[in-house]
Amino acid sequence: MTMIIFLVAAGDGAGCTVTGANLVYRQALRGEDACYADFDLGVRGAGEVFGVSSAAHGTTEAGLHSYLQGACRDPHRVDVWQESDRWSPRKRPRRAGQLILVPGDQDGQEPAAIDGHAVQRLLRRWDDEFGLCVVHPGPGLSPSLEALLAAAVPHRILVAHRWTRRDLEATARFVARMDPGVVRFVRCAVFTPESAELTGLTGAQLAWIDERDRELHALAARLGMGQGRVAGVIPVDPVLRWRAQLITDDDVQATKVANEATVEAVEKLLTTALSDDRWNRL
Amino acid sequence: MRMQPRRRLLEIWEDVAAACFADGTWRWPEGPDGERDSICDAYQLLTLLYPACELASFRLDSPDQAADDVLEALRPLGDGIEVAKLLLRLMADYLRTHTDDGEPVFTGPSRLSAGDHKLTDEQRRADLTEAFALSVTLTLDIIGFVRVFRASVTREEIRREIRDLEILASTRLSAAMVGLLRSFNVEVFEPQSSRGALLARTVNQTGASDRLILDQLQQALREVRARLRDLTIGSGSSVDLDNPNLLFECGWSWGVIRGAPTVVAAGSIPVSQRRGVADTPLIHASATVIPAVLDLLSPRTRVLGLLDDEQQRLASALQLRMEATCTYWETVALFGDGPWPLEDTPWRMPGGVESESASLAVFQMAMRGLRFRRDRESAFDRVVGILEELALTARITKRPGAGDPATALHVPGFPVALPGSDELGPPLVSHASPFAPALLQRVIVMDALMQGTGAGQRMQRLADRIWTHLEARRIAEGPGQGLWDDARTVFAAAPAPSGPPSWAFTFDVVALLVTAAATTDERPPPDPQLVSHARALLREADHMLEQELMLGLALRGRRPLLGTIEARLRRAREIHDSRPAAAIGLVNSALTELDALLAAREWE
CATH class of the missing domain: 1.50.10 (Glycosyltransferase)
Incomplete structure (x- = not known):
């Protein structure tokens, strides 16, 4: 099964890039070819998350910007297994699939208009080539998101948001005009009252958080973002929080800087994104 | 519990x-x-x-x-x-x-038992x-x-x-x-029957005459009898309850x-x-x-x-x-x-x-x-x-x-x-x-x-x-x-x-x-005595706090202490109707601190 996923958020800082990077990383570990396309043409931070310093803020070769302006036939691809500085991803695990990053140009300006046909061609090619392709446009209803939606290539949309009242409300407005059948939500950086991170808080603080958490659940249900439409819940994790990057098995098992629960959450999100049955739960 | x-x-x-x-x-x-x-x-x-x-x-x-x-x-x-x-x-x-x-x-059928016999199919299907x-x-x-x-x-x-x-x-x-x-029924029986005798023996706890007791029981059951006469649909509605001499x-x-x-x-x-x-x-x-x-x-x-x-x-x-x-x-x-x-x-x-x-x-x-x-x-x-x-x-x-x-x-x-x-x-x-x-x-x-x-x-x-x-x-x-x-x-x-x-x-x-x-889950209703007790305590605490506040000059720099006391009393006032015991706890701690201030003042 192949799948194109638009990973979007209503605003900055929801955790799209790091979630998306970990999704394709996990898919590659499963032995499938996976690709991450950085359509966030204004910011270009994906290289850093993958630990590819040569493309930390876009590539010096002809990237997505060049492609969309017609300057090249195919945007430059970074083979993460080869080029990542982090030693563990570079040691490509046996039987892993390809792990490709398609970055923007290092000095590319956000194009004023995007050629819809060019976007469509690109998406179709990726659809043929990769088991999973995560495309991340800029925050909100950016021109790149509009172009992606207009390309009429079958896709699913994962909407990342933080677990706060403000984010829930903004996200509900953001998705209002999208087809609900293809939209699912990813709750990112979620504190739950039983999180290990919350040990050490006073009883009053925990009671307060517990009550607020309950309110958020009720609000989410009211806004049409309840459990039935949640594709994944990514807990707060030190590695994601302090240095947005791939969580490798070594991070969890050897150095233990990351939580196993985070990896499990990403795995679960990946399974949901790729399966019809888990996507349409209720 | x-x-x-x-x-x-x-x-x-x-x-x-x-x-x-x-x-x-x-x-x-x-x-x-x-x-x-x-x-x-x-x-x-x-x-x-x-x-x-x-x-x-x-x-x-x-x-x-x-x-x-x-x-x-x-x-x-x-x-x-x-x-x-x-x-x-x-x-x-x-x-x-x-x-x-x-x-x-x-x-x-699992709820039925026939001793050493087996249930018949009809019994299993009942x-x-x-x-x-x-x-x-x-x-x-x-x-x-x-x-x-x-x-x-x-x-x-x-x-x-x-x-x-x-x-x-x-x-x-x-x-x-x-x-x-x-599956509802009303059964009628004679006072002289074994059922009647049993009922008389059951209700007669004082050793009075059975006839007297049964008469009183009939009186007491008048209302039930009247209600049962009103039954219209289902079983138990066709029983004759009009004979006041019969028990049921x-x-x-x-x-x-x-x-x-x-x-x-x-x-x-x-x-x-x-x-x-x-x-x-x-x-x-x-x-x-x-x-x-x-x-x-x-x-x-x-x-x-x-x-x-x-x-x-x-x-x-x-x-x-x-x-x-x-x-x-x-x-x-x-x-x-x-x-x-x-x-x-x-x-x-x-x-x-x-x-x-x-x-x-x-x-x-x-x-x-x-x-x-x-x-x-x-x-x-x-x-x-x-x-x-x-x-x-x-x-x-x-x-x-x-x-x-x-x-x-x-x-x-x-x-x-x-x-x-x-x-x-x-x-x-x-x-x-x-x-x-x-x-x-x-x-x-x-x-x-x-x-x-x-x-x-x-x-x-x-x-x-x-x-x-x-x-x-x-x-x-x-x-x-x-x-x-x-x-x-x-x-x-x-x-x-x-x-x-x-x-x-x-x-x-x-x-x-x-x-x-x-x-x-149902909160027990607050004890009214406790509520009025809480009120009385609150009155005294409020009064003491007023006094301390009026001596403001002497208390410069001690506002934070009074702030906590005030907050406790405010909270106590909010909840004293619904949770008087908790309110009393709050007032007590406020009173202790207020009294420490007062006691210090009165110390020669």
């Missing part, structure tokens, strides 16, 4: 999940030949569904509001959505399995009152569950399934109510009454209503019906609008019968100015059998009206006395001797003979619902009424002791671990549990925990 119902319920849910669910499939209780039984299945399903529908903090019908510890307990069944979907599947399975040719069936009653509770829970769950569902095939389920459940509910209306008893029997008329009604009522062979009212049967009728009348049923118009009509017909029955037993069991007949345990039943189990069944019906009695406060001590006595003679609060006859009361339970069943084969008995959970259920209900009294404290002690007894009877290991019933640790003579856990027993424990949890 030390019972901690919420924690216990979660433990039981964990054990239920472990006992019933493996490799993605649910294991229904099965008879020796793999047959399913509408009563056993209902008890099993209700161990999950009943708390989920009765207690807000256990709800499973909207995945967004399921509590985390609840989902944790059910983890093997999946997450919130999977649990809800599994429940849907189980409900559908139940409703379709126990339907024959489009008509609901209410059989329960509709039972217990099944009617249980189906009322179950279908109300199902309809309520899917009504709420529907709101979270968008997938068309699930929505369709929910619609089908609701229709099936509603049909079964109507059929169960019709069944209950057709009313209530439900074990199945449909012989010659019960068909209930004619519009709408979803099933057409064929099977003929019955049951006859006399049985106190044990009536006691099982009461909770079902109460479920029909509950606020939840009203608020969610679970009944259609026709069902409303049937429900009020059932309410009339339930109230008449409870009033009848209240009149008989609490008769006279001397000791209550009910205090004279064990209760004597027609045929000369007497049992603690019968006392408990009568107690349940007779005490329904206790909260409305004017003399209830003075009755509390006697009520506690009866329950303590029952716990004692049933060997729950007293060590049973070797081969103690009380063992049979618990395992397999008191045998209730089912008159009329011999028309279909060998005479049958049905074992009364488990004694210890039924007793604790009564204790919890009464305890809620007696809060804050000396009798209430005795009740809580008794509740703790019965709970300890029940805990000891959980299955320690093997299939059904953590569930019930393995009585060997308590009664040496009890047999080892055979096969799967007893779902009837387990459900009774769940039901009593639900009652206990519901009463702890």
Whole structure:
């Protein structure tokens, strides 16, 4: 099964890039070819998350910007297994699939208009080539998101948001005009009252958080973002929080800087994104 | 109370999940030949569904509001959505399995016993009152569950399934109510008959002449008699109650009454209503019906609008019968100015059998009206006395001797003979619902009424002791671990549990925990004396604070201290009406600090 996923958020800082990077990383570990396309043409931070310093803020070769302006036939691809500085991803695990990053140009300006046909061609090619392709446009209803939606290539949309009242409300407005059948939500950086991170808080603080958490659940249900439409819940994790990057098995098992629960959450999100049955739960 | 119902319920849910669910499939209780039984299945399903529908903090019908510890307990069944979907599947399975040719069936051969003989096919297929009653509770829970769950569902095939389920459940509910209306009876007898003599002996606790006592009883029963004359639909309506010299008893029997008329009604009522062979009212049967009728009348049923118009009509017909029955037993069991007949345990039943189990069944019906009695406060001590006595003679609060006859009361339970069943084969008995959970259920209900009294404290002690007894009877290991019933640790003579856990027993424990949890959820009304005490303390504290504030100059730099004191008093003022004791705590700590300031000033 192949799948194109638009990973979007209503605003900055929801955790799209790091979630998306970990999704394709996990898919590659499963032995499938996976690709991450950085359509966030204004910011270009994906290289850093993958630990590819040569493309930390876009590539010096002809990237997505060049492609969309017609300057090249195919945007430059970074083979993460080869080029990542982090030693563990570079040691490509046996039987892993390809792990490709398609970055923007290092000095590319956000194009004023995007050629819809060019976007469509690109998406179709990726659809043929990769088991999973995560495309991340800029925050909100950016021109790149509009172009992606207009390309009429079958896709699913994962909407990342933080677990706060403000984010829930903004996200509900953001998705209002999208087809609900293809939209699912990813709750990112979620504190739950039983999180290990919350040990050490006073009883009053925990009671307060517990009550607020309950309110958020009720609000989410009211806004049409309840459990039935949640594709994944990514807990707060030190590695994601302090240095947005791939969580490798070594991070969890050897150095233990990351939580196993985070990896499990990403795995679960990946399974949901790729399966019809888990996507349409209720 | 030390019972901690919420924690216990979660433990039981964990054990239920472990006992019933493996490799993605649910294991229904099965008879020796793999047959399913509408009563056993209902008890099993209700161990999950009943708390989920009765207690807000256990709800499973909207995945967004399921509590985390609840989902944790059910983890093997999946997450919130999977649990809800599994429940849907189980409900559908139940409703379709126990339907024959489009008509609901209410059989329960596993609840019947013919001694050394085998049940005949006709007996196996007999509709039972217990099944009617249980189906009322179950279908109300199902309809309520899917009504709420529907709101979270968008997938068309699930929505369709929910619609089908609701229709099936509603049909079964109507059929169960019709069944209950057709298994009610009024039996009339002469004062000189053996029944009459027994009744006279029961109510006559003062040694007065039987004739006098019976006259007084007839007087007291006038109202019940008048109500029973008003019965229109169902069985028990054709009995001649006009002869004031005849005595009577009313209530439900074990199945449909012989010659019960068909209930004619519009709408979803099933057409064929099977003929019955049951006859006399049985106190044990009536006691099982009461909770079902109460479920029909509950606020939840009203608020969610679970009944259609026709069902409303049937429900009020059932309410009339339930109230008449409870009033009848209240009149008989609490008769006279001397000791209550009910205090004279064990209760004597027609045929000369007497049992603690019968006392408990009568107690349940007779005490329904206790909260409305004017003399209830003075009755509390006697009520506690009866329950303590029952716990004692049933060997729950007293060590049973070797081969103690009380063992049979618990395992397999008191045998209730089912008159009329011999028309279909060998005479049958049905074992009364488990004694210890039924007793604790009564204790919890009464305890809620007696809060804050000396009798209430005795009740809580008794509740703790019965709970300890029940805990000891959980299955320690093997299939059904953590569930019930393995009585060997308590009664040496009890047999080892055979096969799967007893779902009837387990459900009774769940039901009593639900009652206990519901009463702890209700905050006890604040003691008015405590409220006025809090007010008085607040007045003095406010005054002292004013004084300290007025001496502002001297207190420069100490504002933060006064700030905390002020905040505490503000909070105390907000809550002193609803939680006076907590308010007093706050005021006290504020007073201590204020007084420290004042004492320092007064120090020479």
